[in-house]
Amino acid sequence: NAGVTQTPKFQVLKTGQSMTLQCAQDMNHNSMYWYRQDPGMGLRLIYYSASEGTTDKGEVPNGYNVSRLNKREFSLRLESAAPSQTSVYFCASRGTGSSNQPQHFGDGTRLSIL
């Protein structure tokens, strides 16, 4: 059971380049999320998708776009990468239901922007 799969695991970009981070889940979850983790900052929500066909901004959406391609896949796009977007990016999914459904996370994409 793969759970949440993120690709790629590592990437180095030059400033101004574009990049799409891929995320797929096989748990039939409705909700999917993108976070970034920076030292001393914890996990900050970039965008989320409550269900297929819907997306909403989180705490730090500037410089990013997302696509909920279908129920399984939720991608994060950097149109013009900046050094401030160097971070570890985590995708998560969550099933429908009451508040006691936890999120399931992928293993992250480590992105460096030079």
Add this chain to the structure above:
Amino acid sequence: DQQVKQNSPSLSVQEGRISILNCDYTNSMFDYFLWYKKYPAEGPTFLISISSIKDKNEDGRFTVFLNKSAKHLSLHIVPSQPGDSAVYFCAATHFSGTYKYIFGTGTRLKVLA
């Protein structure tokens, strides 16, 4: 404005002793709280949670306590084991059309053998 705070960046504990990790929140709308554990180069994994209608939840060696009046929760690990060495994040949520989670900055726990 950080709604969920973990004021201790790190904690060291001897194997077999109790580890206590703390978390404070400011938003009184939060009605569900979770703890996640994270090992290096892996994603966070769910550990234990508590609803705002409870003040304690226990799962094996892990217990979470919630003090709503103080807007404070804590995670107790007894006895601590070297394999518990990880970064622990607390998170809080409430329903606002969907569930969005606010995470603390994490506490790095080191259990010394």
